[in-house]
Amino acid sequence: MRPVLLMKVFVTRRIPPEGRAALARAAEDGGLTLLLRMVSNSWAQAILLPQLPKVWNYSCEVEQWDSDEPIPIKELERGVAGAHGLLCLLSDRVDKRILDAAGANLKVISTLSVGVDHLALDEIKKRGIRVGYTPDVLTDATAELAVSLLLTTCRRLPEAIEEVKKGDVVNQDDLYQALASGQIAAAGLDVTTPEPLPTNHPLLTLKNCVILPHIGSATHRTRNTMSMLAANNLLAGLRGEPMPSELML
Numbered sequence: 471m472r473p474v475l476l477m478k479v480f481v482t483r484r485i486p487p488e489g490r491a492a493l494a495r496a497a498e499d500g501g502l503t504l505l506l507r508m509v510s511n512s513w514a515q516a517i518l519l520p521q522l523p524k525v526w527n528y529s530c531e532v533e534q535w536d537s538d539e540p541i542p543i544k545e546l547e548r549g550v551a552g553a554h555g556l557l558c559l560l561s562d563r564v565d566k567r568i569l570d571a572a573g574a575n576l577k578v579i580s581t582l583s584v585g586v587d588h589l590a591l592d593e594i595k596k597r598g599i600r601v602g603y604t605p606d607v608l609t610d611a612t613a614e615l616a617v618s619l620l621l622t623t624c625r626r627l628p629e630a631i632e633e634v635k636k637g638d639v640v641n642q643d644d645l646y647q648a649l650a651s652g653q654i655a656a657a658g659l660d661v662t663t664p665e666p667l668p669t670n671h672p673l674l675t676l677k678n679c680v681i682l683p684h685i686g687s688a689t690h691r692t693r694n695t696m697s698m699l700a701a702n703n704l705l706a707g708l709r710g711e712p713m714p715s716e717l718m719l
Contacts, residue, residue, distance in 0.1 A: 477530045477531070477554040477555065477708055478530075478531050478533070478552055478553045478554055478555075478575070479530055479531065479532040479533070479553060479554065479555040479556070479557065479704065479708070480532075480533050480534075480535075480549040480550050480553045480555075480556055480557070481532060481533070481534040481535065481556075481557040481558075482535050482541045482546060482549070482556070482557065482558045482559060482562045483534075483535055483537065483538065483540075483541065483558075483559050483562075483582075484534065484535075484536060484537065484538055485534075485557070485582065485697045485700070485701070486693045486694045486696075486697040487694060487697075488694035488695065488697050488698040488701075489582075489694070489696075489697025489698050489700060489701040490697075490701075491698070492697075492698045492701035492702055492705070530554075530555075530708065533549055535549060540559075540561045540562065541562065543567075543568075546562065546568060546571075547567070547568065547571040548571075550568060550571055550572040550576070551571055551572065551573065552572070552573055552575055553572055553575060553576055554575050554576060554577050554578070554708060555576070555577065555578045555579075555580070555704050555707060555708050556572065556576065556578070556579045556580070557580045557581075557582065557700055557701070557704050558579065558580075558581050558582070558588075559581065559582050559583060560581070560582075560583035560585055560587075560588055561588070562588060563588050564579060564588060564589050564590060564594075565590045565593070566590055566593050569590065569593055569594065569597060569599075576597070576599055577598075577599060577600065577707065577708070578599065578600045578601075578602065578703075578704060578707025578708060579594065579599055579600070579601050579602070580601075580602040580603075580700045580701070580703040580704035580707065580713075581601070581602070581603050581604070581700065582604060582696050582697055582700040583603060583604060583696075584603060584604055584605050586601065586603055586717060589601065591717075591719060594719065595719040600707045600713065600716060601716065601717040601719060602699075602700065602703025602704060602706070602707060602713045602714075602715055602716055602717065603700075603703070603715055603716075603717050604695075604696040604699045604700055604703075604715060605715055606715075640659070642662065642663065642671075642673060645657060645673070645679075646672045646673050646676070649673075649676050649678055649679055650672075650676065655678065656678040656679065656680075657678070657679050657680070658679075658680040658681075658682075659673075659679070659680070659681045659682065660681075660682045662681065667681065699714060699715060702714050703715060703716065
């Protein structure tokens with residue numbers, strides 16, 4: 471019998487079906503056998519566990535925070551402790567504190583996002599951890615949302631102009647002043663810093679500012695594609711193989 475190396479993976483949120491299927495297929499292929507243990511009983515025990523083959527030379531235990539809400543930091547610290555892989559989202563800040571909690575086993579972080587501002591990249595590089603992300607998936611969805619924001623903003627102000635920018639490119643304090651003074655007629659935002667904005671943020675008081683809760687990727691097709699790519703990045707990193715989309719540090 472071959473020796474079994476147990477590799478732990480922590481997933482910080484429920485992921486869409488395509489990502490779950492990618493993990494299941496990896497088990498069926500025999501490259502990694504996935505023994506899924508959820509924080510709460512859900513689809514894993516009922517659907518995936520009966521399909522899993524016998525343990526081969528690698529066993530990967532995947533624990534998922536079973537919620538659609540952001541994981542509390544204490545739960546993230548607990549879940550990531552001793553993990554070899556982490557699949558996270560843009561709202562999960564992976565800083566030195568989380569990396570320390572994970573320990574020396576952590577070898578790959580796969581983020582279900584294009585942006586990586588939530589990752590402490592210098593610290594991650596220092597520790598030799600590989601990073602996967604999901605670029606080139608959001609182009610159509612982002613364009614469609616930009617048009618929707620433009621139309622919504624124009625209904626509030628006929629002379630409104632919109633420009634598509636990454637969230638951190640926009641200085642929100644300067645934007646507020648420009649909107650309040652009339653220097654800019656109107657603005658539509660899908661990305662803010664932080665997310666969500668505090669309820670007392672001055673931008674939320676303006677009638678010429680439309681703010682959405684970062685839904686640029688919130689189509690079923692886009693989220694499924696992103697989750698599959700994130701899962702494949704994670705599995706490739708655990709195997710020591712090239713990732714489909716690796717962020718080169």
